[in-house]
Amino acid sequence: MRNLLTFFLKHQFFSLFIILEVISFAMLSNSYSYQRMLRFHAVSDVSGAVYEAFHDITGYFHLKEENRQLLAENGRLNNMLLASMLAPDSSFRQTKDSSYLYIPATVIRNTVNHTNNFIMLDKGSKQGIQKEMGVISDKGIAGIIIGVSPHFSIAMSLLNMHARISARIKKNDQLVNVIWNKDYGMDGEVVDIPAHIQLQKGDTIVTSGNSFIFPAGLNIGVVSQFEKSKNNSLNKAKLQFSTDFNSLHYVYIIKNLDKQEKIKLLEEAANE
Known part of the structure; x- marks a missing residue:
């Protein structure tokens, strides 16, 4: 060391x-x-x-x-x-x-800012799609098929001045109709409400089942504003649609399996 x-x-x-x-x-x-x-x-x-x-x-x-x-x-x-x-x-x-069949479809075009709006779907006659079939989203009804090609179909959106849906007030089963008022933007209008009926904000409006297009009880929307008539005539109400048309991507097309039988029966009754 x-x-x-x-x-x-x-x-x-x-x-x-x-x-x-x-x-x-x-x-x-x-x-x-x-x-x-x-x-x-x-x-x-x-x-x-x-x-x-x-x-x-x-x-x-x-x-x-x-x-x-x-x-x-x-x-x-x-x-x-x-x-x-x-x-x-x-x-x-x-x-x-x-008596209804649900056919899944994808929205490939959808307009929301015209007077008469339409929804184009990726299902056509080859998939059994026909005119006057209902179209629904996961939230509520969306439109009615009015045109069909082999692979595609066109539906009249609820946001269309020609749309008129037979409906009921869910809480009392009163029959009414639903239309689209372009002045309401993305909202609809409940019309033909009897004078003695008053709606409250949040009341639900559903399909009546009286047509051959939609089954009964499907959501259409909720009341956002009630307008009572000043002359004791029919009342009306502003309706917020259940379907969000700005984010509409996937839908079901509804086929009424008993439609022809019902139509035939009605025709026979009318001719008696």
Whole structure:
């Protein structure tokens, strides 16, 4: 040990040089490691952002496909439920909605800012679509089919001056009609309300089931403002539609399976 100390004292400048070199090398190594770590983190951040963007994009397309599958599955489940109600000689034959088929469809064009608005769908005559079939969203009714080609169909939106829906006031079953008043923007109008009937804000209006287009009880909208007549004539009310036409993407087209039988029966009764 004494000899080692003597050696260092004798060669102190050389020893100091060696010690400084070792320290410098250690510091330089740490510096490179730190720089490499910075570069690694920088690359990781960039690649992570790219993968995240890629995931978001692919997730969006997967979501669209999942929505289509979900729509088809909902339609299938509805039809299975209806099929169970349509068993031969079953007392459920007259159950509400038991004669309607739900066909899922995707909106490919939809207008909301015209006097007469329309909805184009990706289902046509090859999928069994015909004129005067109802169109509904997951929130309520949306329109009525008025034109059909082999692969596409056009529906008259509720936001159309020619639309007129037979309806009921849910709380008392009173018959009324629903139209679209262009002065109300995206809202509708309940008309033909008997003078003795008063509606409250939030009252629900549903389909009457009197037409061959929609089953009874489907949501049309809720009352937002009631207008009582000043001369004891029919009242009216402003209606907020249940369907959001600004975000209409997936719908069901409703087919009345008993329509022709009902029409034939009515024609026979009219000719008697």
